[in-house]
Amino acid sequence: MRGDRLEHELSLDLDGRLSPARRAALYETLKNDPQARALRTALVESRETARSAERNRVSAGFHESLMRRVEAGEGTPEASFRQPIPWSARLRDLGIGAAAAALVLIGVQALSSDDDLDPTRTLRQDEVAVNAGVEPTEGPEAMRLDSSSGSSLRPIVDRSNLFNTTLAGAVPPNANFVQPSPWVVADEAQNTFVNATDQLRRQLLATSRDDTDQSRLMRRVQRLTPSAQRARAAAEMLAWMSREQFVDLPPALAGGLEAVRSVSIRLDRAARSTDSQSRRILWELEAAREQIERIEIETLGHELMVRCCDTQQAFADQLLEQVLQSRGPMPLNMIHMAQPTEMGTLQVLQQFPGGHEIQIFIVRQR
Amino acid sequence: MSRSSRDTARDHEPATLAAYHAAVSDHADGLKNFAARMLGDDLQAEDVAQDAFLALYRHLGQVPSSAFRPWLYRVARNLCLDILRRRKFRLRLFRDVERDDDRQMSAPDPSSDRPDQIAESHEAHAAIEEAIQQLPQRFREAFVLCELEGLSYEDAAAALDCPVKTVSTRLFRARQRFRTALKEVVNL
Numbered sequence: 001m002r003g004d005r006l007e008h009e010l011s012l013d014l015d016g017r018l019s020p021a022r023r024a025a026l027y028e029t030l031k032n033d034p035q036a037r038a039l040r041t042a043l044v045e046s047r048e049t050a051r052s053a054e055r056n057r058v059s060a061g062f063h064e065s066l067m068r069r070v071e072a073g074e075g076t077p078e079a080s081f082r083q084p085i086p087w088s089a090r091l092r093d094l095g096i097g098a099a100a101a102a103l104v105l106i107g108v109q110a111l112s113s114d115d116d117l118d119p120t121r122t123l124r125q126d127e128v129a130v131n132a133g134v135e136p137t138e139g140p141e142a143m144r145l146d147s148s149s150g151s152s153l154r155p156i157v158d159r160s161n162l163f164n165t166t167l168a169g170a171v172p173p174n175a176n177f178v179q180p181s182p183w184v185v186a187d188e189a190q191n192t193f194v195n196a197t198d199q200l201r202r203q204l205l206a207t208s209r210d211d212t213d214q215s216r217l218m219r220r221v222q223r224l225t226p227s228a229q230r231a232r233a234a235a236e237m238l239a240w241m242s243r244e245q246f247v248d249l250p251p252a253l254a255g256g257l258e259a260v261r262s263v264s265i266r267l268d269r270a271a272r273s274t275d276s277q278s279r280r281i282l283w284e285l286e287a288a289r290e291q292i293e294r295i296e297i298e299t300l301g302h303e304l305m306v307r308c309c310d311t312q313q314a315f316a317d318q319l320l321e322q323v324l325q326s327r328g329p330m331p332l333n334m335i336h337m338a339q340p341t342e343m344g345t346l347q348v349l350q351q352f353p354g355g356h357e358i359q360i361f362i363v364r365q366r
Numbered sequence: 367m368s369r370s371s372r373d374t375a376r377d378h379e380p381a382t383l384a385a386y387h388a389a390v391s392d393h394a395d396g397l398k399n400f401a402a403r404m405l406g407d408d409l410q411a412e413d414v415a416q417d418a419f420l421a422l423y424r425h426l427g428q429v430p431s432s433a434f435r436p437w438l439y440r441v442a443r444n445l446c447l448d449i450l451r452r453r454k455f456r457l458r459l460f461r462d463v464e465r466d467d468d469r470q471m472s473a474p475d476p477s478s479d480r481p482d483q484i485a486e487s488h489e490a491h492a493a494i495e496e497a498i499q500q501l502p503q504r505f506r507e508a509f510v511l512c513e514l515e516g517l518s519y520e521d522a523a524a525a526l527d528c529p530v531k532t533v534s535t536r537l538f539r540a541r542q543r544f545r546t547a548l549k550e551v552v553n554l
Contacts (some may be wrong), residue, residue: 062412
């Protein structure tokens with residue numbers, strides 16, 4: 001007995017699933033084959049290791065909260081039994097996939113600017129500037145975030161022809177281009193996060209707890225959505241930068257990211273509720289309200305420690321890799337982020353097929 | 367509400383309700399565990415567990431208490447698949463920042479490269495989680511249900527809506543891959 005078959009038999013034996021005859025044959029093999037014995041030991045050890053993994057436990061109020069929902073008359077969740085994916089959704093998804101495969105430009109909305117957008121403004125040629133410089137930063141040590149540091153890293157190069165030929169129509173006309181540095185990105189993301197979370201908090205706390213009218217509830221949820229989306233997009237960027245160790249998040253900010261995430265999940269769920277689920281919407285809104293109430297807005301603005309990477313290009317490269325990585329859902333999701341373009345926009349430019357040039361720019365409104 | 371929960375609750379036999387509450391106590395952690403490994407998200411996992419129990423409550427009269435466990439896992443799995451499908455084309459928010467911070471692996475200690483020794487450290491837990499997460503979904507489901515939650519092949523087959531033989535094959539493949547993934551993660 002060799003290879004996969006042996007391992008399959010060992011796996012079955014581990015679970016007591018072998019018939020006496022097969023078990024006898026397996027043990028005969030084990031007796032004569034040291035490699036088989038080693039494999040069995042490895043299987044047993046691996047099982048013990050897996051079982052030593054930490055177990056999640058439900059929170060203390062799980063049972064009570066469940067019974068409250070039962071008492072509130074919540075219906076069977078819509079998704080209890082898997083629904084087939086409609087053809088319209090499949091076609092839409094296929095379209096998105098094809099667009100991604102052939103993309104010339106990916107817009108990634110992640111960075112905020114509170115400036116008013118005026119898409120009707122026309123752009124003068126000299127207003128279009130691209131930072132093409134790659135400047136080494138000051139070493140591997142952590143540096144304090146300085147919101148003015150972005151401007152010092154901005155040698156302006158006129159690439160208006162690039163804008164006119166490739167980006168036209170894809171970005172607001174009143175934009176300039178900045179090579180992203182960790183300082184600029186962290187600063188903008190944090191500012192957006194604080195502003196959007198503050199707005200979301202005020203909106204949520206102002207919602208009435210007593211109104212159970214379904215359509216008014218839905219309108220209220222819809223009004224909360226833009227702030228929630230802005231906060232989420234900015235939080236995504238900060239969380240990614242933290243994972244990649246470009247920034248150290250102060251504990252209050254890290255907690256704020258989690259809280260906003262939880263709130264946005266609640267609001268998503270409320271927005272998806274059906275006509276007969278006004279209690280569910282109320283419940284989700286109440287839970288979101290409780291979560292956001294705990295956030296102390298002023299602590300979210302604590303200074304971030306931005307770590308230096310070797311060069312700005314290293315940061316840009318990693319950002320690009322994150323956007324274009326082939327596995328995982330991130331590229332499509334990041335494209336999805338481009339839809340609300342209220343904030344400054346991070347643009348990834350790919351030129352096919354000649355130059356294979358790939359660059360990332362932060363596009364800011366003027 | 368065409369049929370309120372209160373009415374439904376009155377309809378249930380005390381023994382059935384007692385079995386329901388026992389199921390919540392016995393299986394809530396397991397369901398959350400399963401959902402957390404499917405979704406990689408503790409918060410959503412707890413909601414999935416709760417929604418599965420809500421669904422069970424609605425179907426108390428139709429599900430024998432002996433079948434509660436596989437039934438709950440089946441509902442939880444379907445809920446997870448639904449969430450994953452919706453998530454596919456939606457912004458993937460941030461992964462758990464703290465958990466990711468925890469994943470920063472220190473250099474492996476050569477004196478502790480046996481799995482049972484490694485398991486003592488905090489990094490080991492992160493490594494185990496990562497190895498589980500690296501399993502393809504079909505294998506991960508079988509692995510979590512049978513290896514971690516201790517479901518029988520028959521119960522897992524009912525939960526996964528597949529033949530028992532498929533469960534045994536997926537479990538064997540999952541164990542194979544888990545071993546390899548764990549070695550890779552530990553050796554990073």
